[in-house]
Structures are given as structure tokens and as C-alpha cells.
Amino acid sequence: MRWDFLQYFTQNGDNWAFLPISVAKSILKTTPVSIHELDVEPPSRTLYYLYRTEDQSPYQKPLLEICRRKLARESGITLVDPILNV
Numbered sequence: 731m732r733w734d735f736l737q738y739f740t741q742n743g744d745n746w747a748f749l750p751i752s753v754a755k756s757i758l759k760t761t762p763v764s765i766h767e768l769d770v771e772p773p774s775r776t777l778y779y780l781y782r783t784e785d786q787s788p789y790q791k792p793l794l795e796i797c798r799r800k801l802a803r804e805s806g807i808t809l810v811d812p813i814l815n816v
Contacts, residue, residue, distance in 0.1 A: 777801075 739745050741761060749757075754765045779797070781790055801807050 757763055798809060802809055
């Protein structure tokens, strides 16, 4: 994510944006913004992640596993098994 763009966007003009609360709180640390919660539920959405099966990085699998564990603890999120096209 381009933090410099988000900071520019929030500091120049009468702008607003929908952001995940984690991103909004990060911006709040360095930029004078106000955070407002929606009074309606956001629409359901599907999240995907893609990864290279041939990647030899020792960090890829542990990182994705951390993400899966974090998402598994969130209410309203259903995890599905990865589809491997190998």
C-alpha cells in the first residue's frame, strides 16, 4: 500500500475514503484525520491471495499461515482450503 499517497490524500483537500480500521489507525498516528464507523454493514466480499508455488523463500509459507490463523479468529470469515494448480 502506498502510505505516502494516503497521507497526501488525507492532507490535501476535503477528502474522504473507506479504509480498513487498521489502516485508518495507522494514518491517524501521523496525520490529523477523523475516523467514523459505518452505521450499516459493508457488503460481503471474497478475499483471495495468490502465491508462487515454486517460490523458495523461507518466509512465504509461514507468512500465509499467520494470515490464515488471524483470519480464522475473525467472526464472519470462512476459510477454504487452497486450490493448487500444480
